[in-house]
Amino acid sequence: MPKSELWQRGDAMRRRLMGAATVERMAKGVYDDPLMEKFGDYAREAVFAMLWDRPGLDLKTRTLICVVSDTATHAWPELAIHLRMARRAGWTEDELSEALLHLSGYIGLPAVREAMITARTVFTEMRGEPDGGLGM
Incomplete structure (x- = not known):
């Protein structure tokens, strides 16, 4: 069909x-x-x-909203997808790491720790891809 x-x-x-x-x-x-x-x-x-x-928000902003939401709700598989999308939308590893660290004061260290572990895995995976995973 x-x-x-x-x-x-x-x-x-x-x-x-x-x-x-x-x-x-x-x-x-x-x-x-x-x-x-x-x-x-x-x-x-x-x-x-x-x-x-x-309309109304750019893709870069939308991806960060998803990263924050996934971290706050402990949605780790989705966080991996949205971190990849955020990198492809223009966020740097450092900016995303800082955004995650900022969340520790609002949602707690355990969730941010898991998010950082997920980010480390995604960023390492992307760095190993031919175009760094960033080809748009």
Whole structure:
């Protein structure tokens, strides 16, 4: 079945934010069964097309909002995705580390510790990619 225009817009935004290689890797490891494919289709339309593509905030700001939200809610797998997106949107490792450290006064050291461990893993992984994971 052909994908909707909203799905196409969402897919383009998702690829822009994550990078094509990450999207393809997730397609094979996360979204390769019917249940998760439905979830992925919905996320492309409702989140990546309708939410990320809204006017009013730039992508860089939106990615930082996600990093903060993920850290505050202990959403570690999502934090890894959003840290990658934040780096691709223009945040440096130092800026993201500082944002995470700033959160320690508001949400506590245990959550920030886990976020920093996640960041270390993501940043190391990205540095090992051909374009540093930053090709947009």
